[in-house]
Amino acid sequence: MKKPLILVTNDDGINAAGIKALIEVASEFGDIVVVAPDSPQSGMGHAVTLSNPIRLHEVDLFEGIAAYECTGTPVDCVKLAKNILLKDREVALCVSGINHGSNASINIIYSGTMSAAMEASLEGIPSIGFSLLDYAYNANFEPSKPFVRTLIQHVLEHGMEHGTLWNVNIPKLPEGQIKGIKVCRQANANWEEEFVEAFDPRGQKYYWMTGNFVNKDTGEDTDIQALRDGYVSVVPSMHDLTNYKAIQSLKGLNAF
Amino acid sequence: MKKPLILVTNDDGINAAGIKALIEVASEFGDIVVVAPDSPQSGMGHAVTLSNPIRLHEVDLFEGIAAYECTGTPVDCVKLAKNILLKDREVALCVSGINHGSNASINIIYSGTMSAAMEASLEGIPSIGFSLLDYAYNANFEPSKPFVRTLIQHVLEHGMEHGTLWNVNIPKLPEGQIKGIKVCRQANANWEEEFVEAFDPRGQKYYWMTGNFVNKDTGEDTDIQALRDGYVSVVPSMHDLTNYKAIQSLKGLNAF
Numbered sequence: 001m002k003k004p005l006i007l008v009t010n011d012d013g014i015n016a017a018g019i020k021a022l023i024e025v026a027s028e029f030g031d032i033v034v035v036a037p038d039s040p041q042s043g044m045g046h047a048v049t050l051s052n053p054i055r056l057h058e059v060d061l062f063e064g065i066a067a068y069e070c071t072g073t074p075v076d077c078v079k080l081a082k083n084i085l086l087k088d089r090e091v092a093l094c095v096s097g098i099n100h101g102s103n104a105s106i107n108i109i110y111s112g113t114m115s116a117a118m119e120a121s122l123e124g125i126p127s128i129g130f131s132l133l134d135y136a137y138n139a140n141f142e143p144s145k146p147f148v149r150t151l152i153q154h155v156l157e158h159g160m161e162h163g164t165l166w167n168v169n170i171p172k173l174p175e176g177q178i179k180g181i182k183v184c185r186q187a188n189a190n191w192e193e194e195f196v197e198a199f200d201p202r203g204q205k206y207y208w209m210t211g212n213f214v215n216k217d218t219g220e221d222t223d224i225q226a227l228r229d230g231y232v233s234v235v236p237s238m239h240d241l242t243n244y245k246a247i248q249s250l251k252g253l254n255a256f
Numbered sequence: 257m258k259k260p261l262i263l264v265t266n267d268d269g270i271n272a273a274g275i276k277a278l279i280e281v282a283s284e285f286g287d288i289v290v291v292a293p294d295s296p297q298s299g300m301g302h303a304v305t306l307s308n309p310i311r312l313h314e315v316d317l318f319e320g321i322a323a324y325e326c327t328g329t330p331v332d333c334v335k336l337a338k339n340i341l342l343k344d345r346e347v348a349l350c351v352s353g354i355n356h357g358s359n360a361s362i363n364i365i366y367s368g369t370m371s372a373a374m375e376a377s378l379e380g381i382p383s384i385g386f387s388l389l390d391y392a393y394n395a396n397f398e399p400s401k402p403f404v405r406t407l408i409q410h411v412l413e414h415g416m417e418h419g420t421l422w423n424v425n426i427p428k429l430p431e432g433q434i435k436g437i438k439v440c441r442q443a444n445a446n447w448e449e450e451f452v453e454a455f456d457p458r459g460q461k462y463y464w465m466t467g468n469f470v471n472k473d474t475g476e477d478t479d480i481q482a483l484r485d486g487y488v489s490v491v492p493s494m495h496d497l498t499n500y501k502a503i504q505s506l507k508g509l510n511a512f
Contacts, residue, residue, distance in 0.1 A: 045331070046301030046365045053454070053462035075301070075366075079465065083449045106378065108497055109302045110331075122362065122446055150512050163444070164499050181512040185498040188419070190378055193339045198309070206309035207336065234509060236502035241364055242441040243420050246492035253490060256406050256437045 004030035004092030004156055007081050007120065010099065011041040011074045011112025014061065018098035021141035022130060023062050025148045026095055029156060034067035035081040037074060037112075042101075044112035046119070047073045056080055074116035082123050093155055094120030097130035098148065100139055104131070104169040104223040104233060105187040105215065117165045118239055126160035128152070133227060134172040143175040147232045150181070167235040171227050182231040187222035189215035260286035260348030260412055263337050263376065266355065267297045267330045267368025270317065274354035277397035278386060279318050281404045282351055285412060290323035291337040293330060293368075298357075300368035302375070303329045312336055330372035338379050349411055350376030353386035353424075354404065356395055360387070360425040360479040360489060361443040361471065373421045374495055382416035384408070389483060390428040399431040403488045406437070423491040427483050438487040443478035445471035 006026045010019045014036035026032055035056070054072040061067050068085065070077045078094065099113040108114045108129075117129035128151060132144050147170060160166070167186070171178060192214050195207040215224050223233035262282045266275040270292035282288055291312070310328040317323050324341065326333045334350065352373040359367040364385075373385035384407060388400050403426060416422070423442070427434060448470050451463040471480050479489035 040307070043304040043306040044301075045303040045371065047303040048299040048301070048366055048465065050299040050465060051296070053456075053464055054451075055460070055462050076465070079449045080451065080463065084451055084463070106495065109374070109378075109495055110304055115301065118365070122365075147512075151509075154509065161499070161502050161505070164502050167497075181509050183503055183506045183509050185500065185503065186496055188496065193335045195310075195336065195340055200309075204311070206311050207340070208309055209304065209306060209332070209335065234506065235497075236499040236506055237497040238499040238502075239362065239365055239497070240442055240444065241423075241491075241493040241495070241497070243417070243492040243494040244441065246417050246420050246494075247439055247441065249417070250439045250490065250492055253407075253410065253437050253439050256403075 005089055006030040006032050007091050007094040008032055008034045009036050009074060009077045009096050009116045011037065011044060011116065012100050013037050013040045014069045016100060017139060018100050018141060021145060022095055022098050022148065023065060025145050026152060027065065029152055030092060032065045033081065033086060034062065034065060035070055035077045035085065037077060038069035038071055041074055041112045043110050044073050045110050046075055046115040049073060049076050074112035075119045078116050078119040091125045094125045094127040095152065098141055098144055099131035101135040102131055102133045102169055103129060103167060104227060105189040108167050108237060114167055121163060121165040122239055126155050127165040128155060128168055130168045132170045132172065143173060143178060144170045147181065163238055164236050167237050169223060169227055169233045171230055173230060177230065178232060179230040182226040182233055184223040184226050184233045184235050185221055186235050187215055187224040188217040189213060189224060261345055262286040262288050263347050263350040264288055264290045265292050265330060265333045265352050265372045267293065267300060267372065268356050269293050269296045270325045272356060273395060274356050274397060277401060278351055278354050278404065279321060281401050282408060283321065285408055286348060288321045289337065289342060290318065290321060291326055291333045291341065293333060294325035294327055297330055297368045299366050300329045301366050302331055302371040305329060305332050330368035331375045334372050334375040347381045350381045350383040351408065354397055354400055355387035357391040358387055358389045358425055359385060359423060360483060361445040364423050364493060370423055377419060377421040378495055382411050383421040384411060384424055386424045388426045388428065399429060399434060400426045403437065419494055420492050423493050425479060425483055425489045427486055429486060434488060435486040438482040438489055440479040440482050440489045440491050441477055442491050443471055443480040444473040445469060445480060
């Protein structure tokens with residue numbers, strides 16, 4: 001049987017430990033092509049490079065695996081992979097990550113990792129973004145691997161509804177202490193920003209963005225709660241942002 | 257009566273004609289504060305600046321109106337406005353645009369204009385992103401103004417459901433030929449990318465992204481159809497990306 005083709009990407013850059021762990025698991029299932037940014041791109045959201053050229057270089061980083069570093073954003077990586085490198089091939093699955101740090105709740109909006117996964121889903125490719133709740137450069141991805149394996153296998157066997165992607169977050173727990181997988185909704189949480197003021201050597205003021213993640217959503221069915229309880233959270237997500245309920249209440253606007 | 261405070265931003269940059277038109281209409285209704293990028297930021301999506309300092313400079317561009325240009329992304333502009341400039345004031349409305357070019361359908365995902373509007377809605381501010389279907393630098397925004405006026409007035413009078421923002425697109429038609437306003441859903445359309453290959457003076461290959469917008473959604477209730485029919489489209493949108501229908505069909509995953 002022909003092996004499925006799996007596209008691997010991320011936003012922490014092609015040298016991150018998280019993508020190496022993801023490649024190790026994904027390569028158990030199929031032929032792998034890696035296209036990832038040549039430098040960290042966290043917080044890049046769904047940015048695309050319109051006003052600058054984009055470059056793509058083949059690299060020899062993962063034994064026996066075709067890998068390319070890209071000067072563009074995570075979304076650029078997926079677009080280049082689909083339209084240049086894999087133009088005439090059917091991509092069975094796109095996996096993005098494993099992100100160093102949470103992409104639960106509203107982080108899906110800001111995350112380059114999740115935006116890359118969303119771009120793949122827009123292109124009709126079943127797609128999963130994986131994140132570990134550990135920002136450390138040397139985070140331990142070993143306890144994540146069994147869950148990454150289970151979820152990849154599930155999608156390859158059962159497919160994924162068109163227009164859907166999965167936002168998967170994994171608690172920072174030792175091997176054996178993760179309790180299982182929970183399918184959840186996105187918690188209605190948010191960042192409360194603070195800006196640190198400072199002055200450059202020429203006396204000009206600048207700001208550094210920082211912030212606190214605040215969850216006021218007390219629901220038991222959210223990704224944040226599942227992670228707190230020691231579960232891997234899976235939020236089936238989509239790119240249709242229409243608020244269908246609100247359409248009804250706004251029908252009066254049609255009179256104008 | 258105290259005038260409402262209205263935050264104005266965009267992604268085409270503070271010198272664009274579209275933001276000037278928006279300021280002209282918004283200032284009929286309230287006190288205006290403008291915070292916009294110091295250079296064009298189209299296609300920036302929901303990117304935030306995490307690894308670089310951000311600067312904010314007061315500028316004297318619009319008579320009698322407080323205006324600031326920002327070195328960051330459109331989302332940075334909203335975060336800085338809310339957390340630094342307007343820290344202790346209640347913002348009644350955020351308006352973003354008027355964008356030079358369509359943000360209908362899937363463009364909401366890529367657009368800095370719409371991401372700025374979404375960021376405001378995340379902060380609890382009623383929020384509207386306006387776009388004119390004319391990419392030209394010298395686009396004529398006069399025919400848009402009556403509709404911008406109607407929609408701003410509606411939100412100031414009736415409020416907006418929490419967590420919602422409006423994606424408003426305006427057809428490129430002469431004054432008097434726009435037929436009215438239609439409340440719609442986001443069309444299920446997409447970009448089919450092409451990459452133009454070229455070589456730099458050192459013989460290194462690079463790519464320019466380009467593409468064609470393809471709509472395969474034949475529904476009569478979409479924003480694309482409303483615009484084709486000569487209407488202003490209003491899509492009530494949201495930042496909860498959960499695919500609630502898919503949650504049910506994935507319950508089996510909870511067994512792992």
